[in-house]
Amino acid sequence: MINKIAHWKPRPIADNRIFVAAIAIVSVGAAQGILNSFDVFGSKAITEILAFFACAWLFPNEPRRKWSLRLGAGLIATGLLLGAIWVLFIGFPGRYETNFTPLTEIPLRFYALGLVTSCIVAPLFEEKVVRHLLLDGASYYFGKLAATIGVSALFAAVHVDAIVPAFLLSVFLCAGTQFFNLNSAQRSIIHGLVNFSMLHWVIFYPTIRDFLKSTLGSPL
Numbered sequence: 001m002i003n004k005i006a007h008w009k010p011r012p013i014a015d016n017r018i019f020v021a022a023i024a025i026v027s028v029g030a031a032q033g034i035l036n037s038f039d040v041f042g043s044k045a046i047t048e049i050l051a052f053f054a055c056a057w058l059f060p061n062e063p064r065r066k067w068s069l070r071l072g073a074g075l076i077a078t079g080l081l082l083g084a085i086w087v088l089f090i091g092f093p094g095r096y097e098t099n100f101t102p103l104t105e106i107p108l109r110f111y112a113l114g115l116v117t118s119c120i121v122a123p124l125f126e127e128k129v130v131r132h133l134l135l136d137g138a139s140y141y142f143g144k145l146a147a148t149i150g151v152s153a154l155f156a157a158v159h160v161d162a163i164v165p166a167f168l169l170s171v172f173l174c175a176g177t178q179f180f181n182l183n184s185a186q187r188s189i190i191h192g193l194v195n196f197s198m199l200h201w202v203i204f205y206p207t208i209r210d211f212l213k214s215t216l217g218s219p220l
Helices: 002-006 014-037 043-058 069-091 108-142 144-158 160-180 184-216
Strands: none
Touching (some): 014 108, 043 108, 069 184, 108 144, 108 160, 108 184, 160 184
16 A cells, blocks of 8 residues: 555646646745744755655656757757846846845855755746646646746746746746747756846846946946
C-alpha cells in the first residue's frame, strides 16, 4: 500500500493540471504567510522550490526542444535582450519614480538570496505552474489564444508593480511554449535573465548615475 501511494501520480489531463496548479499557488501563498510570521529567512525561495519539485514530480512530462549549444545560447541571448528592452523602455524612463538600493547598502546574504529567488527559483516555479500546468489545462478548454491571454492576465495581476510588462513577458513565454516547445527549464532561463536585468538595474543605476555625473558633469 505504501509503495503504491509513493508511486501514485494523477492522470495528465486538463482538470488535474489546473487543480494541481491552483493548489500549488494557494499553498505557496499560505506557507509563505506562516513562515513570514516566524521571520524565516528565504521563505519565498523555500516554498516555491518545494512547490516546483512537487509539480515536476506529479507532471514530469512536457514537450521540449532538444538541448543544444545553439539553443542554450539563443535562450541566454533572448533573456538578455528582453532585459535590455525592459531597462531601455521601462526602467530608464521610470528612474525618477524608482526607489533604488545601491549594492553597498545590501547585506551579502540578502543579495545572494535575492539573486537565487528572483533569477532561479521564482522563474522555475512560475514557468512550471503558470505556463505549463495552467496554460495546458486552459488551452484544452478555451483554445491556445484565449488561454494565453487568460494565463498572462493572471500572471500580470500578481505582479501589481509591473502589470503591462508582466503581461507582455507572459505572452512571449506562452508563445515559446506553444510554437517552439520550450519546456519549463528552458523558459526559466529567459525569465530568470529578465529578472536578473531588472534586479541589477535597481542595484547598479545609482553607481552608474553618480559615475557619469562626476565624469560628464550632468545627471543621467
